[in-house]
Amino acid sequence: MTITVPPLQATDTASHPARMREVQKFARRFLRNPLGVAGLAILLLLVLAAALAPLLAGHDPYLPDLAGRLAPPGATHWFGTDELGRDIFTRILYGARLTLLIVGLVVVTSAPLGLVIGAAAGTAGGFADAAFMRLTDVFLAVPKLMLALAFVAALGPGIVNAALAITLTSWPPYARLARAEALVVRDSDYVNAIRLAGGSELRIIFLHVIPMCISSVIVRMTLDMAGIILTAAGLGFIGLGAQPPLPEWGAMISTGRKFIFDQWWVATIPGCAIFIVSLGFNLLGDAMRDLLDPHLRRRA
Amino acid sequence: MQSVSSSRLAGIVGRLFALLASVLVTLLGLLALTFFIGRLVPIDPVISIIGPKAGEEVYRRVFLELGLDRPLWEQFLLYVARIARGDFGTSFVTNRAVLYDLASFFPATLELATLGLAIGVVTGVPAGVAAAYWHDRWPDYLIRLVGLVGYSVPIFWLGLVGLLVFYSRLDWVSGPGQIDVFYQGIVPPVTGSMLFDAALAGEWEVLANAFSHMVLPAFLLGYYSLAYISRMTRSMMLDQLSREYVLTARLKGASEFTVVMGHALRNAAIPLVTVIALSYGGLLEGSVLVETVFAWPGIGNYIASSLFRADVNAVLGGTVLVGAVFIFLNMLSDLLYQMLDPRSNLRHR
Numbered sequence: 001m002t003i004t005v006p007p008l009q010a011t012d013t014a015s016h017p018a019r020m021r022e023v024q025k026f027a028r029r030f031l032r033n034p035l036g037v038a039g040l041a042i043l044l045l046l047v048l049a050a051a052l053a054p055l056l057a058g059h060d061p062y063l064p065d066l067a068g069r070l071a072p073p074g075a076t077h078w079f080g081t082d083e084l085g086r087d088i089f090t091r092i093l094y095g096a097r098l099t100l101l102i103v104g105l106v107v108v109t110s111a112p113l114g115l116v117i118g119a120a121a122g123t124a125g126g127f128a129d130a131a132f133m134r135l136t137d138v139f140l141a142v143p144k145l146m147l148a149l150a151f152v153a154a155l156g157p158g159i160v161n162a163a164l165a166i167t168l169t170s171w172p173p174y175a176r177l178a179r180a181e182a183l184v185v186r187d188s189d190y191v192n193a194i195r196l197a198g199g200s201e202l203r204i205i206f207l208h209v210i211p212m213c214i215s216s217v218i219v220r221m222t223l224d225m226a227g228i229i230l231t232a233a234g235l236g237f238i239g240l241g242a243q244p245p246l247p248e249w250g251a252m253i254s255t256g257r258k259f260i261f262d263q264w265w266v267a268t269i270p271g272c273a274i275f276i277v278s279l280g281f282n283l284l285g286d287a288m289r290d291l292l293d294p295h296l297r298r299r300a
Numbered sequence: 301m302q303s304v305s306s307s308r309l310a311g312i313v314g315r316l317f318a319l320l321a322s323v324l325v326t327l328l329g330l331l332a333l334t335f336f337i338g339r340l341v342p343i344d345p346v347i348s349i350i351g352p353k354a355g356e357e358v359y360r361r362v363f364l365e366l367g368l369d370r371p372l373w374e375q376f377l378l379y380v381a382r383i384a385r386g387d388f389g390t391s392f393v394t395n396r397a398v399l400y401d402l403a404s405f406f407p408a409t410l411e412l413a414t415l416g417l418a419i420g421v422v423t424g425v426p427a428g429v430a431a432a433y434w435h436d437r438w439p440d441y442l443i444r445l446v447g448l449v450g451y452s453v454p455i456f457w458l459g460l461v462g463l464l465v466f467y468s469r470l471d472w473v474s475g476p477g478q479i480d481v482f483y484q485g486i487v488p489p490v491t492g493s494m495l496f497d498a499a500l501a502g503e504w505e506v507l508a509n510a511f512s513h514m515v516l517p518a519f520l521l522g523y524y525s526l527a528y529i530s531r532m533t534r535s536m537m538l539d540q541l542s543r544e545y546v547l548t549a550r551l552k553g554a555s556e557f558t559v560v561m562g563h564a565l566r567n568a569a570i571p572l573v574t575v576i577a578l579s580y581g582g583l584l585e586g587s588v589l590v591e592t593v594f595a596w597p598g599i600g601n602y603i604a605s606s607l608f609r610a611d612v613n614a615v616l617g618g619t620v621l622v623g624a625v626f627i628f629l630n631m632l633s634d635l636l637y638q639m640l641d642p643r644s645n646l647r648h649r
Contacts, residue, residue, distance in 0.1 A: 134325060134329060137329065138329030138332075141326050141626055141627045142330055142333065142626060143581060143582070143626055144585070145585050146585055146603075146618070147619065149588065149604075149607060150334065150615055150616060150619045151340075153337075153612060153616075154338070154340035230455075233454050233457075234454065234456060234588075237456050238589070238607065250454070257460060260460050264464055267460055268464070271461070274457065275454060286448075
């Protein structure tokens with residue numbers, strides 16, 4: 001089954017400038033929200049750090065230097081070194097890649113999975129819908145971190161398994177979203193017109209239900225990303241996420257924990273990185289919600 | 301009159317049954333989930349019981365005893381029956397029944413989470429009310445900032461920083477653990493909560509020590525729930541304060557205090573019950589990380605250390621317990637909602 005993207009009429013000369021104006025208007029409104037801009041700046045910084053890590057870092061993230069272990073922050077090692085003498089600044093930069101990897105993996109899997117399940121259940125209705133609702137109820141009734149822990153316990157530790165476990169716990173809200181939209185659209189006149197014209201249910205789901213959910217999904221996704229980062233870091237901290245010597249921030253805190261009272265920088269600096277990035281996602285998410293979700297604006 | 305109240309009673313009973321049924325279905329779903337996860341585990345359950353050196357004959361017998369030759373749905377029913385009897389299997393690590401372990405570790409978690417929730421409610425609700433009242437002025441910005449930080453900060457890291465500052469540097473509180481080694485075993489465990497036990501035994505020195513161990517993790521969890529509770533309170537209060545009845549109350553000359561506390565907060569309090577119940581569940585979850593940091597002998601610590609040794613029975617048992625508590629809290633908040641909201645008596649679903 002191939003997922004076809006709804007044809008954008010980008011070549012259409014009349015709609016192109018209108019679309020551009022729409023984007024410009026959106027950008028202007030976004031720029032008026034300083035917190036959202038700050039969040040976006042943090043995330044751009046994260047992407048830059050990940051992309052340019054080899055250029056920005058002056059050291060090797062994996063190569064131990066036992067003579068210079070646990071050195072305090074200074075001119076050669078901006079954030080000090082860890083228990084194997086590795087430069088913490090370098091490892092933070094490389095860790096940005098892992099953070100983006102986990103967030104990316106979870107987002108590209110959980111949102112489409114939830115959207116397809118929810119849209120299908122909502123469009124189909126009947127027993128499938130009822131069974132699906134119960135299923136999401138169960139997932140939503142169990143605490144996310146607990147469930148992710150149980151999944152990781154079963155799948156074994158590792159960065160991909162951690163992402164998979166987080167995915168398995170984070171699709172239900174997207175499914176709920178898509179289902180609610182599907183229920184509204186399902187019997188609307190234009191969808192019935194498509195049915196009359198011979199459009200398949202699949203066509204309705206992919207071309208007419210899912211596109212309707214995109215703006216709420218983007219908001220939800222941005223707000224979710226902070227949670228994903230915190231959960232992934234928590235898994236890394238417990239020792240079930242990324243495994244050493246990978247410079248995953250949560251795992252770095254976990255090893256630095258042994259030195260917290262004497263060499264505070266080993267554990268605290270990666271934590272600052274996690275905090276700043278998840279703050280960035282939260283700021284951006286709040287701003288996006290205010291812009292894209294008019295229903296929520298009053299309650300925000 | 302008589303018939304009205306009896307039909308109302310029938311309605312209440314009917315709703316209770318519907319609620320109970322939905323809770324049971326959700327619980328069954330939870331068990332299906334843990335059963336499924338248990339099947340995912342690449343460890344052979346027979347070998348984990350008899351060890352890798354046992355002979356073919358023994359393997360065969362245990363394989364049949366565990367019902368592994370039956371169809372999957374039958375195995376699931378057996379599993380549900382086992383759980384219903386309270387048989388969560390044996391922990392590979394402690395070599396005790398998982399149920400026994402859970403029962404002995406749960407009180408410490410409950411103690412911590414309850415204190416955390418109390419702190420969260422006592423600070424979060426007034427903060428949310430204040431933020432809504434001074435909407436878009438500096439108290440609002442300040443409270444939102446505090447909440448945003450609480451949402452974004454990794455709680456285990458904050459715990460480490462707290463230990464570094466308040467225990468190691470300032471020496472204001474005691475370090476990890478529930479009590480100093482010196483005081484261990486002085487008070488007989490009655491409730492499992494160190495604070496209660498010490499107070500019951502009249503050991504005030506022990507109580508003070510236990511308290512100083514508890515302050516930091518409890519405030520950490522309290523902050524965690526403060527972020528959520530203040531945010532939800534704020535948005536509910538904003539919603540209520542924009543209603544017309546608030547304007548009416550003001551026009552009639554009610555004082556601002558009466559308007560906010562007597563009218564708006566009373567209406568916001570009903571959905572707030574749900575928020576508080578949910579954040580209690582969230583604290584049980586957050587305790588996994590916090591207890592790891594503070595070496596708190598609770599269920600979170602138990603689960604984390606079991607995870608480390610791939611002790612599946614213990615992990616799944618803990619998941620079932622925490623999940624069941626979650627579901628129970630949800631049910632409780634539903635019930636409270638219906639009892640508190642006068643409109644829900646009239647509404648038929």
